[in-house]
Amino acid sequence: MKNASLPLSIDEVGSGSVANRWVQLLAGLVCMMAVSSPQYVWTLFTKPMLGELGGTLSQLQITFSLLIVVQTFLSPFQGFVIDRFGPRLLLSVGAALTGASWVLAAHAHSLTMIYLTYGLLGGIGTGIIYVGIVGLMVQWFPDKRGFAVGMVAAGYGMGAIITTFPISSSIASNGYHATLQTFGVIMAIVGVCAAQFTKRPPVGWMAHARTTVDAGSGVAPGRMLKTPVFWLMFAMMTMMSTSGLMVISQMGSFAKDFGVAGVVVLGMAALPLALSIDRFTNGLTRPFFGWVSDRIGRENTMFIAFGLEGIAMLLWLMTRDNAVLFVLLSGVVFFGWGEIFSLFPSTLTDTFGTEHATTNYGILYMAQGVGSVLGGPLAALLHEATGSWIPVFGAVIAMDILTATLAFVVLKPMRRKYLATRAAH
Template sequence: MTTFANTSAPASATGLLHNRWFQLLIGLICMMAISSPQYVWTLFTKPLSTKLGVPLSQLQITFSMLIVLQTFFAPFQGRLIERFGARRLISIGTLLSGLSWMLASQASSIGMLYLTYGLVGGLGTGIVYIGVVGQMVRWFPDRRGFAVGMVAAGYGMGAILTTFPIASALAGKGLESTLWQFGLVFALVGVIASQALRSPDPALKRAEPLHAQQTTGTDLAPRQMLRNPLFWLMFCMMTMMSTSGLMVTSQMASFSRDFGVASVLVFGLAALPLALTIDRLTNGLTRPFFGWISDRVGRENTMFFAFALEAVAMTLWLLTRENAVLFVLLSGVVFFGWGEIFSLFPSTLTDTFGTQHATANYGWLYISQGIGSILGGPMAALMHEKTGSWHPVFATAITLDIIAALLALLVLKPWRRRYLADTATIK
């Protein structure tokens, strides 16, 4: 295993805090500390609706604000991190994320909930997500896909540890106490962990990429990158994959009921909650898995396989829609073919446009996830409402997957190869 080792490195660059695997662990903890606001939100909808006296439609605006602010402010947050340092900004982000729950516990109106859970929470989680990803692509030039996938998995799967404790606390202690206590715990864990974050010393010897084509291009600042059409190809591809995945995954409860499988027992459990549990697991596992694969066989090759896998799984899902067992199993495959976008795209972006501005650059690419969240759910619901069928929804999602897979192999791969041949140096 190649490491960042250099016998002439200064003393300040040695020890546990400058071990990149320890930094990966710290980044993983920080991501887990901010995962619950998004992934446990559904547990709060009923008690919040009752407390505030508002319909679910108004309440869900809070969740939309959380996602939009997390993604659309990412370029600004990335710039702040690069200017003031990852440790300082990620500390603030984890504090804001936990504080959003503590403040939300005192909210007496829907407007206050928007400001606390939505605004404060969205800004806090966005800072941490962008900051941790930016750290990992610097620490692991040889294993970017795996490292980014690991911390992204921490965000995707971190709520598994908190879902049942939070559900139990809601039943036993009530809404306000649950939000306050867990918010305090998340803030403390995140702030304490983030104090151990360090950035790699540029003077240290860098590990060689595992795959011959995984070179690092010339460092470009965001304003330079945004003028490069290659960036916009990646942006469009990530938007397409985000939209296609969310078009289907956000509507699982609705179409499973329409297909008549939601309450059918599979392995002794109702199909829908069982599928959702498996999906959360596979959505986390796919990120380091395909990231690890991409480190060895190339980013675009991995994209083609993963995106095509989702298209095939969605097709089979639709064709066998009345089979509850296959509904559960294929839902896991669909999520396994979708969640890897959060490891493959940031790694590919940094391979192409360098590490110096990696955090701010990824902030711009991350906006595509926000666009996908806006388009995916509402577009799918509108298509179903207008046509009375789920077939157009699935057909659109499958088409987007296939187009993205072909673009990865036939356009992105040769284009990046030509670009790196002119500008890249292995670092």
């Protein structure tokens, strides 16, 4: 009889387990889609909320930052709990909390209550789902890590395609209170149902397909935090998060200032059309560049993708008064941004192993929280201080180009050296 502690191959665990990992991918995809709206349609709520609740844009954008900060800064703890107790229960709780955040926000009549419901509670719920699903995929798909993480991350990026126009229409006809109530219930039901199909892979699952680091014991969070390569990845993910989250949180405002928000393009208003295209390219880029990185390397792919976003952002700014180009280039911008959610977790797990993958990625994911503060209220404050979006765009374009350069010039040799040192010991 084979020792249960030894690595298992696909042949040894049977075709049922092989099929099951694709069920896990599908369940993870649906979970991610269910909780994507709080982040990706937030900009549709800013105008009606400001009209009713008052305050400034920078004050309201604290909600968005809270959502992302809580989602990311609690993720190491959430990852640890999921690693300890399994995904099904925790993911169910995450979906229920996300739906509840919108239902409660529907009854909020002050900025403080919006902060506590949409921001705080929503961040807890979406964080549990995001970190839990990514951690599950890197364990089930060691041989297709970039692709699998990219697919579920695509669910988070593309899920709002389904809801953008319905939510925009509902806000216009029923008001944002009723919209939050209805869609909050829907996302909770869908997310909880999908979570029931999730589980961990068998012990020793596909160890033969892992990297040299994976084949041994994984690097624990405490040891990971002492390595320069981790902090370089953290800084890079922070800069890329800032760029994309600035666009996500401020797009409704700068589209209005550019004079294109209400312009009709292809029979539809430019802003919701751009948001829908963004959700599609933001999702498509995650499995696409994840698949590319499985073949040409993580850092090479980062250089291409991050550079693409920087160039697209520059062209977007230069043609900002053209509604058609505004819509088209917004899609290119997100095609160059969304892949951070497949490339960074794949690179991190390639480097530090799968044993502590969920907790380790929870720590790296905190970089998005930092980026949400820089791209949310601080970007709004910079706009308010200068009266222009040009300084804001200039800062994030510089971050894109710098991150692309760091990936190829610094991260690539640094990670190669670290892996060689790990293998030698």
